[in-house]
Amino acid sequence: MINLFKINRIVLLTLILSVSLQAVSKRGTTAASFLEIGIGARGTAMGNAHVAVVDDVHSLYWNPGGLALMDKSEVSFIQTRWLAGIDFNNVSAAFPVGSLGTFGVAITSITMDEMKVRTIDQPEGTGEKFGASDLSATLGWGRRFTDRFSFGANLKYIEERIWHMKASTVAVDLGTTFRTQFKDMKIGMSVSNFGNKMQLKGDDTLLEVDIAPDQEGNNSRINAHLDTDSWSLPLTFRVGLAADVLKIPHGKLTLAVDAAHPNNYAESISIGGEFNLMDLAFLRAGRTFYLADTDEDGNQLSPETLNVGGGINILIARNLRFKLDLAYGNWGILSDVRRFSLSLEF
DSSP states (O other): OOOHHHHHHHHHHHHHHHTOOOSSOOTTOBSOGGGGSOOSHHHHHTTTOOTTTOOSTTHHHHOGGGGGGOOSOEEEEEEEEOGGGOEEEEEEEEEEOGGGOEEEEEEEEEEOOOEEOOOSSOTTOOSOEEOEEEEEEEEEEEEESSSSEEEEEEEEEEEEEETTEEEEEEEEEEEEEEEOSSTTOEEEEEEEEEEOOEEOEEGGGEEEEOSOTTSTTSOSOEEEEOOOOEEBOOOEEEEEEEEEEEEETTEEEEEEEEEEEESSSOOEEEEEEEEEETTTEEEEEEEEEEOSOBOTTOOBOSOOOEEEEEEEEEEEETTEEEEEEEEEEEOGGGOEEEEEEEEEEO
């Protein structure tokens, strides 16, 4: 039997640790930063306060424990024009398999238009072009262990490429969801991107060296490679609470709060809400507040972004439901981002 009092103490302690202040920014200290881009317009519209809320195919990103809460299969498609003209694409699918739990798969890719290769001697271009791309492929599983507790895990392959260089590794995600007896309030926890470091390797580090320049007759053109640094993945721990604070005959209001502790950025608190009208239409809003990410003068560096959005949920056939979600967020000098999620539930 799960002791609710002990779980609440653990959650409280985790929240306190997650919001502890730090004086030094950790930005730019990890690889594969694309793994931090939220997947699914529902969660991002709620300001990323989603770890205890998610119960659909996008649990593969936010909390694999949420996969166990799915009653039907679902497939999702996302295409977003991200910041700086980058294309963000995701395809996710999840399928409940009875007592075995729910199995899911997701592929995420980041691509950009090719650019000219420029050198000091040829600033207008050498005639070559280069590109850069990121990829992650995820296999997930989630299962209910009691009527209140669920657990899930992901195994993912991660790859980054630029020109003739490549870095890859594997990582795991873990997540749980617990529904309390206090007005069915839910507690969610997840650890994302726990894995090995990434190191770029490829032909672009190739050079010719003379290992014995003072000796005559030696080979002065020995192939060698520069040794690049290894970088950790963006490990993130999230804990959150969610509850239906208002219920009316044709709708309900859900409020959620998350605390996030990443290894490469400031800690943050996310607060979000969702109003559900008859399971047909949804309105959402949320905001993330970053803590202690300042420059030498004490100026805040991280944007405190307000997100808004909505969605529709339409039954188009007996066992086929169409879901469209959208989210909007303003990133200041980086302009705004509009995200769309198209899902089919069957």
